[in-house]
Amino acid sequence: MRNALFALLFCFTPLHAAELTLELPGGTRTWEATTLLAHPQARDVTIQGDVTYKTTMHYRAVPLAALLEGVKADQHLQAVALDGFAAELPAAPLLSTQGARAWLAIEDPKQPWPPLGQGKPSAGPFYLVWTEPSAARIGPEQWPYQVARIRYLPAVAERFPALLPAAEADAEVQAGFAQFQKHCLACHRLNGAGDAQFGPDLNIPHNPTEYLAGDFLPRYIRDPQSLRRWPQGKMPGFSREAITDEELGQLIGYLRHMAGRKVAP
Template sequence: MRPCIALAALLSCLPLSAAQLHLELGTGQKQWSSEQLLAHPQAKTVDISEDVSYKRPMRYRAVPLAALLNGVQPEDHLQAIAADGFAAEMPAGPLLQPGPAQAWLAVEDPAAPWPPLGKGKPSAGPFYLVWTAPQASGIRPEQWPFQISTIRKLASVEQRFPALLPDPDLPGDSPVRQGFALFQQNCLACHRLNGAGDAQVGPDLNVPHNPTEYFQPGYLRMLIRDPQRLRQWPQAKMPGFAPSVLNDQELDALLAYLRHMATRKS
């Protein structure tokens, strides 16, 4: 057997190396290996009946996320950063609650990898934020980040990125204000706006041009509801936002925010 073939055969028999989760919670940095998390005293088997990423029931070895967030308070703000640049902004309150909706950090066992997310794609590992009873707290799909590498505590979105803020003179019940909240929950994980944000996946949604400026309204709604129905390409990452995730009134508010921000470019 040639040396290169023998080496490849040897490597294929070895288990995958343990991954590292980085926590930056304002009290220094801490790292957990997948091996340590799988052996965590609070780790247990969790059944997820409607997995957002795999679109089917899944079973994971997982740790209650609250058990890893020492010192974090409900009023704090956290960000989960994925390997591909996805940056999920999350208020800490729902992540700390013991139920009925509870956040779990699912941990991929290097010796028993999870299935790929699709043809030619990796799995959701090594670390994946999953929820039991998510409907009890209105947990949205963007609050299920996968391939997590880092969780860190930060100032709120409003404090870090004032360029995202709508006109402060708008009335408190303006749909634009509701749209801004929905933008943070559903869009900011992948998109920046006015150059503001930490995401690196999708394009900026205001500069140089806002999508409300170049999409006909019906087609823009189609893009948000079902991106592949409007334009298809193999490496597309944007998920569709069905009415069960973003109802028509919420979609109207989100579009109102985008139209408003087209007048506030920076």
């Protein structure tokens, strides 16, 4: 869910086929797009209301669970895109074979997908899409496109202690930390912590709760262009289906709490 400047693109030629690297507990494997298109579990899937294209889309895709050899439900994965977007993904939904189901869509160079905008490439060559996403409340940041790598990593709290609320923080702040991981960490860092290379840090030098007073911050999160019209703006709006008013309050509570816990990178 982001518009970006794509400085690096895959080239679909016999000499340089699009590749996806999987770094998993069982080892590292690189898949070429042509191999995945011929995978025995590949099938045609229809995605209603595709998060990126905003319409019904049809893809050739492989169940992501079929590629996650050795991954367990309680583990954590990260999908890294070409533009620095880094989606943090609990493994359990990715491994599910019922309800919400994750698919790796593969762009066929003979049938390329539509561009993301004028002068922009498509969402390919690899795009994580979902069937029945509402069954597990899959958020828009869990649909990474132009994916180059999927890797197993320790949980966010273990990797980035600078993101942690104070030990005495109440349950609402802790819940807000979970919302931050789900909705914000794919694009933003906080206290310099995180793997994303896409959006600005949300605490250094200033936390948005310090300069967006009243109801301006929730309004901005719901619809960034409603506060500041900027054609080059990359941040999407987050609907109530993606994050409820209660969850949004928890997220803002976490950000406000972290404004008092600045750690210079």
